[in-house]
Amino acid sequence: MATTSLVIAGLAALGAFGTSLIASKREARAEAAYPPAGRFIEVDGTRIHAVVAGDGPDLVLIHGAFGSTRDFTFDFMGRLSDRYRVIALDRPGLGWSGRADASYARLFADDAESPVEQARILAAAARQLGADQPIVVGHSFGGIVALAWALEHDPAAVVSLAGVAMPWPGELGWLYTVNGTSVGGALVPPLITALVPEDRLRNGIESTFAPQPAPDGYAAHIGPMMPVRRGPFRANARQVNTLRPHVVEMSKRYPTLTLPIEIVHGTADSTVPITVHSGPFSELVASANLVTLDGVGHMPHHVATDEAIAAIERAAARAGLR
Incomplete structure (x- = not known):
């Protein structure tokens, strides 16, 4: 019996080693193909990746x-x-940015950066670039970080593109639930990094855009393997899995917001439903202007780009920057 147990343990260890080796090779190939495109800024020991272009208001x-x-x-x-x-800006733990605290990166961690913590770090990075009072645009999860920035750091305006804003009913999908736990987050990501086919990742991109198709060349540009590297995958799962209590607390403060807020959200968005997020938020905040896009899904800045840019222009005008 003891010999059998040792054999099983040895095979499990060999399998884990093989999985880790394959995951490492796939990560190395992805990172070589999609290196950092910008510069790095250090904020209290956290390295933030920033891509900067153009001139004008920040x-x-x-x-x-x-x-x-x-x-x-x-x-x-x-x-x-x-x-x-x-x-x-790459949010902490994602893209090429580091974690806000080393404890979040532990193999069996179950906590992650809150929207307020992310906003603090990103606002500090922006200040290092000379952007003291920018217009802050957030897409999806970035929307709740933009609202945390508004609550804590006095930006000129906020633009939310299909952004998370309000507490949601029900549970997250199994992928987040499992990988958001300490054990699941330790054991599952290496399997996904090592074994998930790139075709499956590309299908995931298409489902994010649905009911519209992803633009030609989009998947090749972003690199489907980059988000499923073990570190970013764990960071994302844990940030999403721990998000709701932070949104509950933030939502209590929304009526105090008076800065210009422009929102663009599609009625066909099943990832961040407008009826749960932007709709109720716009009723709470007098300075919020909601533009509803009939039949548009979760990626309005790509499939309804003119409307997204128009929202930024309105925010700039309302903030006195135009």
Whole structure:
């Protein structure tokens, strides 16, 4: 019996080693193909990756879950950099940015950076770039970070693109639930990094855009393997899994917001439903202006780019920057 147990343990260890080796090789290939496109800024020991382009009023872009600055550098930044100084930031733990605290990166950790903590670090990074009072644009998870920035750091305005804003009913999907736990977050990501087919990742991108298709070349630009590297995958799962209590607390303070807030949200968004998030938020905050896009899904800045840019222009005008 003891010999059998040792054999089983040895095979399990060999399997884990093989999985780790494959994951490492896939990560190395992805990182070589998609190196940092910008510069690094250190904030209290946390390294933040920033891509900066253009001249004009400062505009900060904050990506969503499983995202990075590459979501914006595909096309969106180029549509804005002729009249704004655009600063795209990788959120802590994602893209090429480091974790806000080493404890979050532990193998069996179950906590992660809150929206307020992320906003503090990103606002400090923006200040180091000379952006003391920017317009802050947040997509999806980036929307709640933008609102935390508004509550804590006095930006000129906020623009939410299909952004998280309010507490949601029900549970998260199994992927987040399992990987948000300390054990699941330790054991599952190596399997996903090592074994998930790239076709499956590309299908995931298409489902995020649905009912619209992803633009030609989008998947190749962002690098489907980059978000499923073990570190970013764990960071994303744990940030999402621990998010709701922070949103509950933030929502109590929303009526105090008076800065210009522009919101663009599609009615067909099943990832961050407008009826749960932007709709109720706009009723709480008098300074919020909600533009509803009929039949548009979760990626309005790519499939309804003119409307997203118009919201930024309105925010700039309302803030006295235009």
